[in-house]
Amino acid sequence: MSRPPDHFRPPLDLRLTQENLEDLYDNAPCGYCSCLPDGTLVKINRTLLEWLGYELTTLVARKCFQELLTVGGRLHYETHFVPLLLLRNQAREISYLLRRANGTRLPVLLNATLVRDTNGQPLVVRITLFDITERRKYEDELLRARGQAERQGEDLARANDQLTRQNEELTRINADLDNFVYTASHDLRQPINNMAGIFAELKRTTPFPDPEADGMVRMFEDSLSQIMATITGLTEVVQLQRQAVPTEQEEEVVALLPVVEEVVSALRPQLEELKGAFLLDLGAVPTLPISRLSLHSLLYNLLSNSLKYAQAGRPPQVRISAHLENGAPVLTVHDNGRGMDLERHGRELFQLFRRFHPEVPGTGLGLYLVNRLVCQAGGHVEVASTVGEGTSFRICLPR
Structure with a gap:
């Protein structure tokens, strides 16, 4: 910012350069006191007196500075502070608790300087004190x-x-x-x-x-x-x-199409009896990070369920597809069968012996096995279903 022209500047109040040194000492924002080498107080400013609640005549030439300290502070003053002051002629940022006249305590930070006479003997100790009440609370x-x-x-x-x-x-x-x-x-x-x-x-x-x-x-x-x-x-x-969960080093990668064809072949008699069809769309993901035995078992359970729970009067159409989502393989089995009420049964879907179509023979183990196999491979199963329209199982596997 540029300096304003002289004719725009207010006139300097010379009274500001004629501060009273005694007033500065008495009303400073910190406490001042001076004491003899034995600690006897010889001077103390008004700020410190107000902090402590004492009259000047009560302290000067009547008390030692260490008498204003707590018992622990007094011990530290005599065994640490005084030797340090005599050695270095100063002590800085030492924390003490002062005792007020009403018995409460005031946390302060102390700085002190030792003044010596011409012979090098200790003459007076000048002490500056800062109220650190808020700092102590923090x-x-x-x-x-x-x-x-x-x-x-x-x-x-x-x-x-x-x-x-x-x-x-x-x-x-x-x-x-x-x-x-x-x-x-x-x-x-x-x-x-x-x-x-x-x-x-x-x-x-x-x-x-x-x-x-x-x-x-x-x-x-x-x-x-x-x-x-x-x-x-x-x-x-x-x-x-x-079965042990495979580690990354032992992870098996299996070709998808041969396993699907094997399961489809095993289920062909039931499929032909129902006049249904399996539709394959697997070109996008030729391999999956799962053991061959696990893949065969979960596919057999899902595809056999698609036939077992086909909608009466409607030939089953089962679509088996695979694609990548964010680089991770997803295998989907979608049918047009009876469907399930997921709002009612969703929480029990993968529990042992839970069956939602009691009129159809079964053990209630198939979906439990599917979920466990997928979890062992590090993936998870997502299900969407509409009663009377069909069900989709998404097998989401890791990259």
């Missing part, structure tokens, strides 16, 4: 916040330890349950097979004259089939649980 608040953060960190560490222990316990329980389910399904398989064989022989050798017998026989056979399917599914679940 520091105390920081200390409280730090303490709170440390306590929260300790609480978090304890919570993490507890979660670790709980996870270890859950892992052990899951392993025990896996062993139990595997043993139970293995031990039940042979008795069920024996029952099926005995019943088949009974049908072959024994007539059933009762007209309702045929229906009961079919019900018994369906129950046996259902039990065997459940046992097989439980065994498959346990085997899946025991």
Whole structure:
């Protein structure tokens, strides 16, 4: 900014250059005092007197400076401050608490200079004091916040330890349950097979004259089939649980089209019976980062479900497609079947033994297996469905 012309400048008030030094000392924005080498106060300004609530005659030549300090401050003054002052002739930015006349305390920051006589002997100590009440409040608040953060960190560490222990316990329980389910399904398989064989022989050798017998026989056979399917599914679940999640180094990349063609071929009899069609659009993503066994299993479950839950009176049309989204592969299986009410059943979709069309035979294991297989590969499953129109499963895998 340019300097204004002289005729625009106000005249200088010479009184401003004639300040009273005594007034400057008494009314300075900081505390001043002077004391003898033994601490006896010989001079003190009005600012400090007002801070402390004392009269001048109460302090000068009657008290030592160290008497204004707390017990701890007095000990520090005598053992640290005085030796430092004698050694260096000055001490800077030392924090003390002064005791006011009413018993309260005033936090201050002290600077001091030792003046010596012509013989080098200590003559007087000049002390400057700054009120740091607000600064002390801020520091105390920081200390409280730090303490709170440390306590929260300790609480978090304890919570993490507890979660670790709980996870270890859950892992052990899951392993025990896996062993139990595997043993139970293995031990039940042979008795069920024996029952099926005995019943088949009974049908072959024994007539059933009762007209309702045929229906009961079919019900018994369906129950046996259902039990065997459940046992097989439980065994498959346990085997899946025991599979190790592959590391990046062990990650398998499998060609998509051959696996899809294999699954389609296995399901062709059901497809032809329903006069349906599988439509493939896989050129955009020739390979997927998942094991061949997992891909085969999840495709078989999804495609067989598309046929199993076809809409009555409408030939199933199942589209299997793959594309990239932000560089990550997405495999989609879309059908025109019965669909599901996701608002009602969405949260239970991938749980064990959950079935939403009880009139259709099934075990309720297929979607659970699909979800677990995809999660093991590091991906996730997205589902969209409309009752009476069809369902889309999006298998989103990592890059």
